[in-house]
Amino acid sequence: MTVAAKSEIQIDNDEVRVTEWRLPPGSATGHHTHGMDYVVVPMADGEMTIVAPDGTRSLAQLKTGRSYARKAGVQHDVRNESTAEIVFLEIELKA
Amino acid sequence: MTVAAKSEIQIDNDEVRVTEWRLPPGSATGHHTHGMDYVVVPMADGEMTIVAPDGTRSLAQLKTGRSYARKAGVQHDVRNESTAEIVFLEIELKA
Numbered sequence: 467m468t469v470a471a472k473s474e475i476q477i478d479n480d481e482v483r484v485t486e487w488r489l490p491p492g493s494a495t496g497h498h499t500h501g502m503d504y505v506v507v508p509m510a511d512g513e514m515t516i517v518a519p520d521g522t523r524s525l526a527q528l529k530t531g532r533s534y535a536r537k538a539g540v541q542h543d544v545r546n547e548s549t550a551e552i553v554f555l556e557i558e559l560k561a
Numbered sequence: 562m563t564v565a566a567k568s569e570i571q572i573d574n575d576e577v578r579v580t581e582w583r584l585p586p587g588s589a590t591g592h593h594t595h596g597m598d599y600v601v602v603p604m605a606d607g608e609m610t611i612v613a614p615d616g617t618r619s620l621a622q623l624k625t626g627r628s629y630a631r632k633a634g635v636q637h638d639v640r641n642e643s644t645a646e647i648v649f650l651e652i653e654l655k656a
Binding site: 479 | 572629
């Protein structure tokens with residue numbers, strides 16, 4: 467059984483929404499489409515399994531404190547098939 | 562003598578500039594004015610000494626992974642008078 471990822475909104479103002487995501491081993495976000503451009507700040511080293519809408523799977527490495535940016539429209543399920551918790555902040559840009 | 566804070570730009574696109582700041586003990590950013598609204602993501606627990614333009618000093622606690630937002634126009638010098646390195650990401654919002 468897949469457990470759900472845990473999320474907590476830290477900031478939600480006119481410009482940004484900042485959400486802390488925690489994915490325990492075995493958890494997944496579920497398929498979703500990003501409605502806003504966003505920045506990810508990994509809070510721990512980790513490995514995400516990314517599942518595209520067509521089922522294609524890929525691995526993505528998270529390095530603590532190494533941010534990256536993505537554009538709106540990204541569609542995926544993010545799964546934790548590793549043995550370590552995945553923790554990151556997602557900064558969605560409303561402008 | 563005050564040593565300089567170290568900064569590294571991680572992302573600089575149309576929407577955001579993300580800078581990693583590292584302040585070793587005894588270092589300072591120097592007085593500066595924020596030209597953009599910004600979000601701070603602390604990468605370590607720490608204590609900053611904030612010096613306002615009039616010289617008023619205050620302490621601010623950083624908690625790993627607990628983000629906060631500030632508006633453009635903030636003026637201050639950020640100093641590390643603690644014994645632990647201060648590390649955070651600054652996400653400046655260009656929009």
